[in-house]
Amino acid sequence: MKITLEKVHGSMNTFYMVDGEERDDYANLALQLCAKDQGVDGLLVILPSNSAHAKMRVFNRDGSEASMCGNGLRCVARYVCEKEGVDEAVIETMKADLAVRREETLMDGIETYSVxxxxxxxxxxDLPMEYDxxxxxxxxxxxEISEEIMFSAVAVPNPHLIGIVPEEIQKSPEHQKKWAEKFNGQNNYFSDGVNVSYVTKVGQGIFVRTxxxxxxxxxxxxxxxxxxxxISCMSDMVPFGEVAVYNPGGMxxxxxxxxGDTFELLLTGNATRLSVxxxxxxxxxVDSEFTAFEILDEQRQYEKFIEEISVVVEQFAKRKE
Structure with missing residues (x-):
């Protein structure tokens, strides 16, 4: 079967994206695409929805399905809004129907969406996590991990273990890698694995490696x-409101x-099309193959954006190409 894919990214979190119909073998497609292209993190599937403008499913490199993906949702938001000719939409995800909106650009030429x-x-x-x-x-x-690192566990709805760490630990990922691999293998804490992030304050914002x-x-x-x-706001590391979050792929x-006890969270960033x-x-x-492609010109402008913030990002990490 011949299908059309877009290669897209939010903060260099890169995916293939397909507009399709409900079927039970998208995990297989994700595995095939990620085996053929080591530069992608997974597959975004856009489907019809009975409750929203569209439905999003997310498949990781290993074929597992994630309940949500904020960077991927921005890319889906752009596709759906442009297809429907609207600036705002609602996208159905595994756990909730989420509002998305086209925003003012991060920089000229960079399509920007909030989700x-x-x-x-x-x-x-709700992660689930077992601890004491x-x-x-x-x-x-x-x-067991560290007496100095303060950790927090939260589901949004994907499960996250977040540690606030000093610069020296952030600059060298070995500590994070050791425990992240442990918690995503056989362990007594997380029966279904967990996303592990280390956070460090930088200027008026934070740097996050995941x-x-x-x-x-x-x-x-x-x-x-x-x-x-x-978590950074709750720990008084930065004030509530808008937080600049730097990462290896951008900001x-x-x-x-x-x-009260309720939090409202909004993620705003680029939604960049790389190729079709x-x-x-x-x-x-072995029988599947790419048969044609077209490179788009949007990445050049995103690279300019990366150059502007590179002083902050390169303190801690270089992005994966």
Whole structure:
């Protein structure tokens, strides 16, 4: 079967994206595409919805399905808004119908979208996480990992373990890699794995590096950046409101507002189209192949944006190409 794919990214969190119909073999397509292109993190599938403008499904490099993807949602938001000729839409995801909106550009020539991140839960059962018979874990050391790093666990709805770390730990990912790999293998804490992010204050914002469940270290993870902004606000590292969140793939803006015990989270950043591909999709990977492609010109402008913020980003990481 011949299908049309777009290659897209939000903060260099890169995906193939397909507009299709409900079927049970998209995990196989994700595995095939990621095997053929080591530079992508997964597959975004846009489907019809009974409750929203469209539905999004997200498949990781390993074929597992994620409940949400903030960077991917921005790319889907752009596709749906441009297709429908609107500036605002609602996209159905696994756990919630989320509002998306076209915004003023981060920089001339960079299409920018904001997406709602919801629901938010600090209940360990919602990750799920087992730890010392606790129901929550907020700004607390886990002695097995470190006596100095304060960790928080939150589902948005993807599961996240977030540690606030000093520069020296952020600059060298070995510590994070060790524990992220442990928590995404056989372990007593996370039965279904977890996204592990290390956060460091930079200027008026934060830098976030994420080891993503089902992917590994990634240029950026939208829900991780938003969850990290939330925890940074709760810990008084940055004020509530708009937070600049730097990552190996660039920078986004996360808005964190609190009303009583309720949090409202918004993720704003680029939605960049890299290329359009024709793909002959067969059941067996050996029979599938790319048959045509067209490179688009949008990445050049995003590279200019990266140059402007490179002084901050390169303190801690270089992005994956």
């Amino acid at each position: 709602q991140i919801s629901p938010v839960s600090f209940q360990l059962k 018979n606790q129901t929550t874990l907020i700004q607390q050391a886990i002695p 080891y993503e469940r089902g992917v590994g270290f990634t240029n950026a993870c939208g829900t991780a950046m938003t969850a990290s902004a939330l 986004v803006k996360c808005t964190v507002n609190k009303s 591909h024709e793909f002959q999709w067969e059941e067996e990977q």
